[in-house]
Amino acid sequence: MHNTQDLNPNPLTKKQYFVVSSMLFALFFGAGNLIFPIHLGQLAGAHWVTAGLGFLVTAVLLPLLSVLAISTTHSQGVYDIGAPLGRYFALAFMVLIHLTIGPLFGTPRTATVPFTVGVQPMLPSSWAHGGLLLFSALFFGTAFLISYKQSNIMDMLGRVLNPVFLLLLFSVFFLGFLHPLGAAGSQAVTADYQSASFFNGFLQGYNTMDALAGLAFGVTVVTAIKQLGKTTPRSNGKVTMKAGFLAMTMIGLIYAALIWLGATTLSQFKVSADGGVAFNQIVTHYLGGAGHALLAVLITVTCLTTAVGLVAAFAQDFQKHFPKVSYHTWLAVTCFASFLTANFGLDKIISWSTPMLMFLYPFAMVLIVLSVASPLFKRDPVVYLLSVVFTTVPAFLDMVAAFPPVVSQSTFGQSLGAFQQNFLPLASLGLDWLVPAVVGAILGLAAHFLRPVLAGRTSTSSNQ
The missing domain is CATH 1.20.1740.10 (Amino acid/polyamine transporter I)
Known part of the structure; x- marks a missing residue:
C-alpha cells in the first residue's frame, strides 16, 4: 500500500x-x-x-x-x-x-x-x-x-x-x-x-x-x-x-x-x-x-x-x-x-567496457521506451518479452564486434560479423538491434490489444 x-x-x-x-x-x-x-x-x-x-x-x-x-x-x-x-x-x-x-x-x-x-x-x-x-x-x-x-x-x-x-x-x-x-x-x-x-x-x-x-x-x-x-x-x-x-x-x-x-x-x-x-x-x-x-x-x-x-x-x-x-x-x-x-589503467577500462555497453544499451533503450509508454498497454509482460527477445541476438552480435581484436577478429568473431552485416538492417551503422526491437514491440502490442477481442469471440462461441 x-x-x-x-x-x-x-x-x-x-x-x-x-x-x-x-x-x-x-x-x-x-x-x-x-x-x-x-x-x-x-x-x-x-x-x-x-x-x-x-x-x-x-x-x-x-x-x-x-x-x-x-x-x-x-x-x-x-x-x-x-x-x-x-x-x-x-x-x-x-x-x-x-x-x-x-x-x-x-x-x-x-x-x-x-x-x-x-x-x-x-x-x-x-x-x-x-x-x-x-x-x-x-x-x-x-x-x-x-x-x-x-x-x-x-x-x-x-x-x-x-x-x-x-x-x-x-x-x-x-x-x-x-x-x-x-x-x-x-x-x-x-x-x-x-x-x-x-x-x-x-x-x-x-x-x-x-x-x-x-x-x-x-x-x-x-x-x-x-x-x-x-x-x-x-x-x-x-x-x-x-x-x-x-x-x-x-x-x-x-x-x-x-x-x-x-x-x-x-x-x-x-x-x-x-x-x-x-x-x-x-x-x-x-x-x-x-x-x-x-x-x-x-x-x-x-x-x-x-x-x-x-x-x-x-x-x-x-x-x-x-x-x-x-x-x-x-x-x-x-x-x-x-x-x-x-x-588497471584508463585504456584497459575503456577498451573492455565498450563491448558490455554495446550489449546492454539496446536492452536499456528498449526497456526505457517501453516503461515511458507502459500506461498505454498496462505494463503487459508480453510486450516486454517479445521486444527483449527480438533484441537479444543483435545485441550479442554488437558485443562480439566491439571486443578487442583477439575476439572480434578471431574466426568465430569474423563469421558472426559477416552474418550481422549481411542479414541485419542498419548493421553498418551499429543500430542492427533497432528493427528487430520494433518488430518485437509491434507483435507484443498486437497480442495485447487483440487478446480481449479473441477472448470475447471465444466466450461468445462457447455460449452458443
Whole structure:
C-alpha cells in the first residue's frame, strides 16, 4: 500500500527544485561526460553539429527518458524497470547494469580519468603506477565517507561539490569563447564522420553510460525527494520529471559547448587519443602551467560527485535485494572493488567496457521506451518479452564486434560479423538491434490489444 498523502503537502520551492536538479546534474556529469564530447568534436570537425545532435540523443534525451521511466512506473531502481519480465530477469539486469556502471567499468573510470588527465602530467613518469595507487585510494576513501550517511548525499552533491565544478568549467568556456582556437565549421572531418556523423555521434553517446546510470540512480533520486516530504509515488514522480528536465537541459548545453570546443582545437592540435588529452591541451593553451592544476581540480571534483552517486546507488540497490548484507558493507565492497579495477589503467577500462555497453544499451533503450509508454498497454509482460527477445541476438552480435581484436577478429568473431552485416538492417551503422526491437514491440502490442477481442469471440462461441 502506498501512502495517499505527502508528509509535505506544500509545493517545493524554486530553491528546492534547484537543489534536486543540481544533485541530478552532479550524479550524471562525470568522467566520460567531460572527455567524450571533446573527442567527438575533434573526430567530427566541421560536421560537429550533426554529430553533436546524434550524441545528444543517447547522452541527453535517453538519460532524461530513463528518469521519466522511473517516475512513470513509480519505480525505485533498475530492478523495477525489468520487473515485468519476471524476478530473475530483473535481478540479472540490475546486477549487470550495476557491475557495468559500477566496480567493473564506470566507477573506476571516475578515478582514472582525473588522474590520467589532471594529475599524471604533473608527476615524473616513474611515479605513474604509485601515483595512481595513492590517488585512487584517497579518491574512493573520500567517496566512501561522503556516501556513508545516505542523508548527506543531496546536501554534498547539490549544494557543495556541484557549484564548485560549474564555476571551474564555465571559466574554461569563457576563455574558449573569448579567444577561440579556430573556426569549428572549417575543420577537417575524419573518415567515419564524413557520411554518417549523426549515427557515429549517437554511438559515442553510449560511452557516457548515462542511460544506464539514470536507471541505477533512480533509488538515490527517489530517496532524496522523499526527504523533502514528497512521499507519494505521484508527487515524487512529478518532482523527478521536473528536476530531470532542468538537469538534462543544462547538461545538453554543456555538451554542445564541449563538442564545439573540441572541433576548434583542430586548428592547432592533431586529433588526440582521447578527449582527456585534448582538454589538457585546451587548458594548457589558455592558462599555461597553472592550467594543469585547474584541470586536476576540475575533473577530480566532477568525477567525485559521480563516484558518490554510483557507489551509493550500488549499495542501496544491492542492500535492498540482498538484505543479509548491510548498506555500509555493500558500500565498502564496491569502493574497494572500484579501487582495484582503477589500477588497471584508463585504456584497459575503456577498451573492455565498450563491448558490455554495446550489449546492454539496446536492452536499456528498449526497456526505457517501453516503461515511458507502459500506461498505454498496462505494463503487459508480453510486450516486454517479445521486444527483449527480438533484441537479444543483435545485441550479442554488437558485443562480439566491439571486443578487442583477439575476439572480434578471431574466426568465430569474423563469421558472426559477416552474418550481422549481411542479414541485419542498419548493421553498418551499429543500430542492427533497432528493427528487430520494433518488430518485437509491434507483435507484443498486437497480442495485447487483440487478446480481449479473441477472448470475447471465444466466450461468445462457447455460449452458443
